[in-house]
Amino acid sequence: MTVLALSGGVGGAKLALGLSHVVPAADLLIVANTGDDFDHLGLSVSPDLDTLMYALAGLDNQTLGWGRRDETWSFMETLGTLGGPSWFRLGDRDLAVHVERTRRLRAGETLSQVTAGFWQALGIGPRGIPMSDDPVRTRVLSETGWLDFQDYFVGQQCKPVVRELAFHGVEHARPHPDFLAALAAPDLEAVVICPSNPFISIEPILAVPGVRDALRACNAPIIAVSPIIAGQAVKGPTAKMMQELGMIPSSAAVAARYGDLLDTIILDSGDAAEADAIDCRVLLAPTLMKTLDDKIALARLVLDAART
């Protein structure tokens, strides 16, 4: 089965890992949000691509939900003693990724070439690509004005009230050619919208010119897994953002946000009461992915949904 998955960071990476266990590596393409990317300390940081990379390589830090496991922090400690910025933490092992990515980008490689090189070096089977090789930067409008995404997310710990989101540069961004090619391929059997934050992880991907049209034109069913369980996000600010943007935090609101793109949405079994408020097909399943078995079971269910 040929499967295309759209993903942000931690929640998306869990389902992507599950999919990697049930779809042959050559048949799975994962498209990552790059709206969270930024330059920090002179380095090119790509959080969602790296969260996916570490999860698929079995190197993810499950306590933090980002960065590497078995991490040490000598660089940050030393930076702090020098009076350098310590609000965004780069672990020693993680640092090597940012330094090497920056070196390769400066030498003329594209972000997707760098990503392919890293994934191959770490022995990851499926392919992962950025939504675009062109820079797109998510920005957040709060009461105090526009904030860069990582300033909002990490620097201010998502505390500012979100009024609006913008994806700076997106109008000039070209979708990764392999993303469009996968959507146009006659053998594509499923598009999976992973349980990532719709506003800051999936909508930047959908905002790249041509992507929504290509999704509408593709023959495969589009199946989303809701990131909301019982009105709460498993991790991160999705529910808070929904409230601030005038929605009731729910899977029904997620489905409404994706609108007519969706063929099916998978809700947590406990949220059956929301099904009536949703226009597309609704399936129920345990969507909280704590163990590898949970991730694999949900991935299987998504693929079964695509077949029927």
Ligand code: FO1
């Ligand atoms: N998130 C934090 O909450 N604090 C951090 O210091 C932090 C550092 C960091 C370093 C590398 C990386 O790839 C991700 C990092 N994240 C950190 C996570 C990241 O900012 C967000 O989780 C995503 O951008 C949202 O998906």
